[in-house]
Amino acid sequence: MSHSESPKASDQAVQPPLIAKWNLSAGEDTVASHTFACSLDLPRLNTIFANFQQALGVTIALIDLQGKVLASSEWQHACLNFHRQQPGTLHNCLQSDTVLANQLLQQQQQAVYRCHNGLTDCAAPIRINGRHLANVFIGQFFQEPPDLASFRQQAAENDFDQAGYLDAITRIPIIPAQKVKPMLDLISTMAEQIAELSYNHSQSQQLLERVEQEVKRRTLELQMQNQILSLISQNAPLPYILEQLVLQIEQQYPGLICSVLLLDDKTGRLQHGAAPSLPEAYNRAVDGLKLGPMAGSCGAAAHSGEILIAEDLYTHPNWQAYRELVDLASIRSCWSIPIKDAGQRVLGTFGIYQRQPAKPDQTFTEKMRVFSNLAELAISRFNAAEKIRHMAFYDQLTGLANRRLLDERIQQALALSKRSKRYGALMFLDLNNFKPVNDVYGHKTGDMLLRHLA
Structure with missing residues (x-):
């Protein structure tokens, strides 16, 4: 399907992903890539990519490091419904995907490749805050008018419907070679800026949520502390x-x-x-x-x-x-x-x-x-x-109850005796001749004697 037949942006749906594995580097930060993918506003990116396709005719896709298409415009009708449906031409598609992935891995910069099916594909890394987290794919276009005779031969070799195939080929946009790099610069920069804004916004939202949760937790902690302090003061x-x-x-x-x-x-x-x-x-x-x-x-x-x-x-x-x-x-x-x-x-x-x-x-x-x-x-x-x-109630020297506690306990005993109508008794223990102990042996010895008797 050509760009002239692309659906409205609001109806745009992400098409099936490319088949090639784009995560050829085991050292890539796949966790960060996943976090990045989850933070994107994918419907908005789909709409933007669809609008660019309507303007330029090229296919655009944002692909994570695991080869999954996160957002895309429509794939070219010739690629989606012809080249990727037959083993021979599908092999050429996979080879193009793999070559682009390897070039990105080795060079860490823009890559352009003309596949054996006659179309040009290109890709560029997406870096967010200096980290390579995804790739933008731009492609399925010609750099010069197509040789329809070779495509007739390709249709015959792969048992394509010739009329439908040639019609799809003529709808593919032509981007002159000298305009490929500026186009790739424009789209990759735009995709990177949009992705970075979306990613940073998501990170800011997550940070805000964490701050709000921490404030809520801290408020609860302060309330708990105040309640415990209040119980202590009471x-x-x-x-x-x-x-x-x-x-x-x-x-x-x-x-x-x-x-x-x-x-x-x-x-x-x-x-x-x-x-x-x-x-x-x-x-x-x-x-x-x-x-x-x-x-x-x-x-x-x-x-x-x-x-x-x-x-x-x-x-x-x-x-x-x-x-x-x-x-x-x-x-x-x-x-x-x-x-x-x-x-x-x-x-x-x-x-x-x-x-x-x-x-x-x-x-x-x-x-x-x-x-x-x-x-x-x-x-x-x-x-x-x-x-x-x-x-307040016990003597510091002996640990025995003092007069204050004695008065309190006597009042309690009297009240109990009155309620129960039973008699009570009070016993006294006195030390005779204790004063001479203090006078002869000193107060320290007297204190020792009192503690021993207590």
């Missing part, structure tokens, strides 16, 4: 604060399973803090976990005071003794960061599990530190409140 129970922290992180990062373990200063072991998404049997098993360099991820992190990343729990040496727990919870990776106070004293651990082998990147590692810091604020606030409460 003196909400520590288990509730830690559970809310864990649940909100899991909501923001689907696929993560989080836990908080608290270090008991008296036993030196890790105790359950919050892990609502882990099986209860797993939480019971790790409650009371002993610290050590091989104690899973959390036990080792609390022991060393450093982050421990176990990318695959089936192969990590720290988890070989805990394989039953790994299967019980259906987990495959665990990242643990110690929770430290301002004095670098370990208060517990913040653990993150996934159901497949994985390791965090640098960005998420920094987020883990933020999660750990929020947990530290809650734990330190709770510990400080407990310390203040203990100081």
Whole structure:
């Protein structure tokens, strides 16, 4: 079909691709080429190529490095319906495609070739930001008036319908040799600029989407932090604060399973803090976990005071003794960061599990530190409140209840006795002759005696 019979741009459809393999170089960036192809506005390119064909009569196609036609005008009727339908002339077409592909590969510049079917084809590389990502094909034209006698002979040799074949040949445009390069320069430059604009626009859109997603995620993180800080300022129970922290992180990062373990200063072991998404049997098993360099991820992190990343729990040496727990919870990776106070004293651990082998990147590692810091604020606030409460109701020397707590408990006992209509009793323990101990042996000895008796 000639350009005079080309359909309207709005009806233009991409024709079947060329058969030759254009990705002859294994070193080409095929991933980038695929990304480039996905970013193009193909309907618009089809329309532009169809308009150029109407103006110049030549076939134009944008071909990726795998030989797939991304956008094109109509193929010449003589090529599509005659040359590529018979084995002999099809071989000539494939040879032309291959020669052009090889020339582009070797020279990395424009290539022109006259095929054995008598038509001229040319191609040029499309480079976006310095990278060769596609090729523009221009062709199926004559450089001088065709010798119809030779085409009659070709029709006879390949059993073509002579009248239809010659009619198709006469419709093929004639581009003088001196105009081929300017035409190729014009079309290849235009195709490259359009493709680059389309590609850069797509990249900008993707960047904008990533920025918007990051802003949304960051906003959610700030909201989460504010909510946790609000719970801390309201003196909400520590288990509730830690559970809310864990649940909100899991909501923001689907696929993560989080836990908080608290270090008991008296036993030196890790105790359950919050892990609502882990099986209860797993939480019971790790409650009371002993610290050590091989104690899973959390036990080792609390022991060393450093982050421990176990990318695959089936192969990590720290988890070989805990394989039953790994299967019980259906987990495959665990990242643990110690929770430290301002004095670098370990208060517990913040653990993150996934159901497949994985390791965090640098960005998420920094987020883990933020999660750990929020947990530290809650734990330190709770510990400080407990310390203040203990100081308010207990004697610092002996650890026994002081008068304030005695008055409180007496009031409670009296109220209970009144409700139950039962008697209560109050017992006193006094030390006789304690003053001489202080006078003879000194107050330090007296204090020691009081602590011993307490």
